[in-house]
Amino acid sequence: MTTLTRDPVRPAPRGRARSGRIPRLGGPAWLVRRQHRAAFWTLIALTILCVIAMVILRGQMMDYLDTLGSSQRKSGSLPADFEKYSDRLASFGGYLGYLPVLAGVFLGAPLIAGDLETGTAKLVTSQSVSRLRWLTTKLAIPAALLVLSAAVLAAVFSWWWHPVKTLTGQLEWTSGTFFDVTGIMPVAYALLTFSVGAAVGMLLRRTLVSMVVTLGIVVAIGVVWDRFRLDLGHILSVSTDKGVGPGARLPKLPAGAIQQGQGTYFLTSSGGRLDWTTCLGTSDDSKAHTACLESKHVIGWSMDYLPISQMHTMQWLGAGIMLTVTAAIAAFVILWGRKRLL
Structure with a gap:
């Protein structure tokens, strides 16, 4: 006569058997x-x-x-x-x-x-x-x-x-x-x-x-x-009012900004802008060119840009x-x- 030390294995209920499995797509x-x-x-x-x-x-x-160095990692100074x-x-x-x-x-x-x-x-x-x-x-x-x-x-x-x-x-x-x-x-x-x-x-x-x-x-x-x-x-502008002659600096764009438009423009005292080719055809004489710009009341440079922000x-x-x-x-x-x- 054989004595069983544990109950025979019985099939688990369907709900319990599936509960331990990973759900599959159907x-x-x-x-x-x-x-x-x-x-x-x-x-x-x-x-x-x-x-x-x-x-x-x-x-x-x-x-x-x-x-x-930290100085080399500044904008525009990478080797x-x-x-x-x-x-x-x-x-x-x-x-x-x-x-x-x-x-x-x-x-x-x-x-x-x-x-x-x-x-x-x-x-x-x-x-x-x-x-x-x-x-x-x-x-x-x-x-x-x-x-x-x-x-x-x-x-x-x-x-x-x-x-x-x-x-x-x-x-x-x-x-x-x-x-x-x-x-x-x-x-x-x-x-x-x-x-x-x-x-x-x-x-x-x-x-x-x-x-x-x-x-x-x-x-x-x-x-x-x-x-x-x-x-x-939304395009932004930055300008200067220190003239456009020799030694005059162009406007400095913020870090990461991308210049837009046709480049730099002349800024007038009234706030208007002129194309940089203005007065180029007047004469080869630099004095005549300067006089032309003064007659149009040019006071500096202007540039358009898009900030990275x-x-x-x-x-x-x-x-x-x-x-x-x-x-x-x-x-x-x-x-x-x-x-x-x-």
């Missing part, structure tokens, strides 16, 4: 992850590699700056050897600037077009899954991953750039290399191009064609954005515009897709 969420896992893992891997590279390069730059570090920073910012292109062409365009082309969309929506749920899931999961990736890259790049952004004029914050890849801008820009790609794919229903068309639209958006980016800021405000304003357009496109995709998708 339904449309599982399908989206399964379909696009290659793109998702590629995005994650590229993000990790970029973060590691930026951390290493920033460490090298900070080691170099630590060898300099020529620093150029290789600024070139690395600018080059990496340029590479990160391709994130919106990748988001629109390789993540957004095939998202819905691939399912429509292969018939997966018809199969999914013929089951118990509604078109609204399917479209929402298709957009939400890649968008969430894209936001996370763009935010991490922007934060690390901003951390790299911050110690030197006002130390040298080689790293102009108004350029897309820095303005578009720091702060909130990468998130908003990537979401905009992603939504554009999704909308194009839904309308064209062919993956390759959608990718090509999306590329053209994203390039056009970039051209327009580069043209109007600086219009988001406006950068965050301009970024949030630009991001707000992009996110508004993104929301409108996403609403169009969902509303149009509920009625005419298949």
